[in-house]
Amino acid sequence: MIVKDGIVRNIEPDFDCRRISPGEGRVCVKAYGLVQKMYNSNRIKAPLIRTNPKKGKGEDPGFREASWDEALDLVSERLGEIRKRGLLDDKGYPRLAVSMGEAGSPAGYGGTFPALLSSWGPIDFTLGGGEGSKCYHSEHLYGELWHRAFIVASDTPRNKWILSFGHNTNASAGVSGAMRHADARERGYKRIQVEPHLSVSATTSDEWIPIKTKTDAPFMYGMLNAILHEMDWRKVCDLDFIKKRTNSPYLIGPRGYYLRDPETREILVWDSMDNCPRIYNDPSVKDFALNGRYRVRAMERGPDGEEWFYEEAGCSPAFDVLLEHMKPYTPDWASEICDVPASTIRRLAREMIDSACIGKEIEICGEKVPLRPVAITLGKTVNNGPGGYQACWARTVLAMLTGSLEVAGGSIGASQRLNRPHHDRWSSIWPGEDGFFQNFLNPTDTERRAKLQKTRSHYTELVPLVGNTGWSPFLSPVPHAWLWFKDTPENWEKPTYPDVWIIYRTNPNMSMYYTDIME
Template identity: 30%
Template sequence: MYENAVQNSVKPGKWINSTCKMCLHSCSIRVHVTDDGVVNKIEGNPTNPSNECGLCPKGNSALMRLYDPQRIKTPMKRTNPRKGPDDDPGWVPISWDEALDIVGKELKKTFDDDPRKLLPAINDFHKLYLWGWPAAFGGNNNYFSVVGTLCGGGYHPMNGFIHSTFAAGNDSDYCNYWINNGGCDGFSSHLHVAGAARHMARARARGMKLVSVDPRLSTSAAKSDEWIPIRPATDRHFALGLCYVMISENLYDAKFLKKDTNAVYLVGPDGFFVRNKDKKPYVWDSVENKAKTYDDKTIKDYALEGEYEVEGVKASPAFQIFKNHIKNCTPDEVSQITTIPAKDIQRIAREFAKAASIGSKIEIDGKELPLRPAGYNYYRGAQGHKSGTMSNHAYKLVNFLVGSIDAPGGHVGFTLDDVMIDRGHIWEGEGGQIKTTPHQLGPGVPFAYPPNTAHLMDYFPVGVHTGHLIAETFFDPKKWGMDFQPDTMLICHSNPLWNMNGPQDKYFAIMRSMRFIVAIDILLNESTVWADVVLPTLDNLERWNMTMIEPTVTEGPCLTQPIIKPLYDVKSEEEIFNEISERVGILDQWNEVQNFANMFFEKPELMLKPGVKYSDKDIAERKGKLWDNKDLEWFKQKGHAVTKRQPDKFYRPWEGQRIHFYLEDVLKEKKQLQEKMKKAKVPFYDIWQWDDYQGVPTDVLDPIHKEAAEFDMYAISFKDVQINFGESLSIPWISDIVRKDPVHMGILINTKTAEKRGIGNGDLMKVTSPYGTIMGLARLTEGVHHETIAVSNALTRWTGYHAVVKAGGGHFNKLLPANLENTCACSGQMEAAAKVKVEFFRKNPNDGQVVESEFSKYRYEK
């Protein structure tokens, strides 16, 4: 039976350069296609320094997405009016003309009635300009998703506030002491994993010390010199404890703070810098013992501490304000909050400061720079809490104290997309400081009352979209002053029912109430099965694109080009949105939005013209030319224009200006918002969480720690390299990896904790928060904090739309709150951990049918 078998790898064919799309980022790939037009191998492109020939399991399995037999093969229309997670839509295939006419007609009806009634959920990260389409739809600013807040809600705005970057990480080339807090950079998640793993391996091989602070023994923690288990949602306090030790023991870089930051600016009782009549901030000259403006050439030395009288008010340097704020963050006090022993907090602070080698120098490309080989790195697990603004700021301040912000070996900023090779990301701001750039995914939403958004983004002037707050506004519109009710939904490469936190029953009710839903995607998912019309798109191996997504130590765009002709009757996203826009009557507005979103206005000859429908290839070609004037043929041959990041854009790109130790701009935004809300007589002014706006972080506890006593444990979620937003679980290779791993197919609980509760390995247990309940098989391990249960996002899917995806015992997001009290009023960051009670439910059933039966009761809200 095997005599005619031919191994795919030896079939003749050709290699074509392209870009992976199996996660947010953009690793370059080489794809082998046989002479008979079959894709049979994908591997990393060795010429791209971003991923250095590497590719993660998701990337290697992308061909299974292309050939998934359950891909949507043609436009489909729903015939069953009943909508629910188990209701068969009764799909019937229809032509593109009919599908687009239906969608155009229904969206035109919404547009003519009130554009605010559209709820968009657009989440294609490789084509971020698609996110701007609602702006063409009458300036719609709604967002029915929490993709942004669930990963980097507080993270991205704060990077923009502090050193005008979108993301950040440690400089693996020179770092000698790396702290990973609540993230797995360099191992299994976050930025450009395939390349980052190699950077990390080299750093570890040359002796860099790695400390992981995490409630779970993650891949990073398992491969670290030291794992520090921490109580969830106390990471900010750990960071402030480190700051306390470094300040109290004078283990900080005073020269950096004085020269390169606003830590020396004098702050008055109102929290704002004290200024002269020309609006110039004051500092205190500690030699002449008098106030001077920050740019006074006669300053002998800057005071970092003390209290002084200036312009008739008492004022202190911002550094002193921070020191006052953390006076209670002693190692002993922080230990009580975090459960980390006080001696370890003190030891790590000292080790970190020593490793930073304050005062050392290095020469790079003929330029002498400060060498600070110590970096505090973090991501969602550490920053994904109600205090998102303050938490992100606290982690940055650890790096500030040793002068490692944007220094070789330290904590450096990564941009989202530099757009052009000679375009920087630093602009001159006010008072000698760099310009803050919290809005890098698009402009902020203007203030309005009544609100113009369904998720209250009118009141988050510096935040990322708080899609989960629609769970409050939709069901009590009078309380929030709503004068419209959404009735139409557009879903594009998104799964809001999966990614939204909080009450599934409310989200189901919202979906049922929609007059019309259109979904644009490759495969059906928990959300798109509710659609009235589904429009199928090209797979990544069938389409054109040009992208650069948060590269770490590199810069430059990567080309996606068709490897084969489309397998089915599908279209590009560009063609779909063009056709919809034309039918609604907003094609010109859509072209203008694309000019802005892609920054084509930087080179007017690339701008899209009115009345013309541009293809995915047209947009890709323009983005390539925008970078360095290379045409599409050049990119087709090379695959990318990625190089190591230019040192002057990477190390201290703000040289000569000051970065923001103290966030006065945050307080300015607060004051302006307060004034606008008071003037408009906004009725919920008094319940707004104003204390989330701070110039420096405080040690206030997040609300999660104040839940009722019966909820005596914490729940966190996690992901590893083979899982993206959960969609990769539809791929048999990935599903096979995950389902054979007890780490992913059960709920992790500390062995001693489980024994005290009478729970054995493999027993069914129930986990309940104040907001929801999930079920899971207990997986006993020493690799999780004793107060914590940990749930892989592999358990968050439910069945009914794809044969490969298996149901877990309930979606972790059901355990989370979706309310204002647990949302950072400044950044919009939602709380991503929960307080729970854990109960034994059934002895190890050893019966798959019993497990499946119990899981089915909790896989989603009934």
């Protein structure tokens, strides 16, 4: 930063710190924006207090300037009243609501504000922060559930082929992201941009494929069908990854649940070499069967502890169920929906397989690891709203088939937020049941659910997947609170308004769904 006569004159890169800076010393464009904000003639430099009690988009708030002492006294008075009356209202909802839009910003940037919130007691964080039209909502939830990836990214420095569905990397990935993709293009990697409009990222891609809005999932379903039913999946897929790092060999019973050994309750697989069932983690398994029909003595465990026992149950591996499930979703079927030629969908499926380098390894820090330099990235609009889950699921299954999930060159998780500790992704992975890692979900039984703190979006009751940690409220169904203020569902309690609502670094009227009902 160049300062002359007490005024910021310019922002320049610092290449002396290139070894410790993700952007190699280059400056983020936000720094230039901050200079503009600092010297903006309309910059607010003092607290403002509203004088017009009528609120709404068409109302003039009548703000008047106040001193910091007056503003802080007013806030302290209102918060003090809450503590005198009790932190919870008569219905059990927190009287204080806080909406935060800090996203990935370190909590330390908030000064002592996070400390105040931590020491306060019950707070409702579900009225307007987090999930909305500007959030990678589905990816956050399912990415973290499946492979601890709150954010799913490509390992661009080692990537060879990337298929981007609306992920505007050049505009949103910052200096380091744009630089890595530029370096990758220089060494010859291929990027295909699939989206309705020609974005900045599409203009620098090898190929732009226009697609009908919100039909990305059918496109990927068509790719899955092409790999599983038009190619010989036994020859083109990463079978070692599928058999040993996924639940594909797990036997599925008549009711659709995993088949288990009646004595140990452990999940069963079929050993195709010895032609018999074995427990999934039995080291004596010689080869995991991925398809076929078998009959075994077993049991199924359903919801709420319900169990069914069979002397001879017909079953198939989970991968066989996947094969059957994907049969209808041909590239021709997908083409009718997304307005992309079926030949293009087939070509990209083949390109992904051919570029995956299945069987190859790379040495990193003296250790040989798999190299699968293909990845699929999803933009915000693909993640949000209808089709969000299906898009995330299809992307993950395509990575599974090519063995490119959480390996060098492929799709990797950049962080985790719902599971702790937040500072160390690997430390958040705990061995769980049935070969999966532990996920701390909200309970679904009435007794345990009733003990959780009430919130106006009711995420602890309605969204088991989001958990109940510090980030959970921001991934909750925020619009529910506002919808139910206006029109409460039958047999559902009408939520109360908070006594005080603090909004910090977010603008719910811009970022949340159904902003009209907030008036």
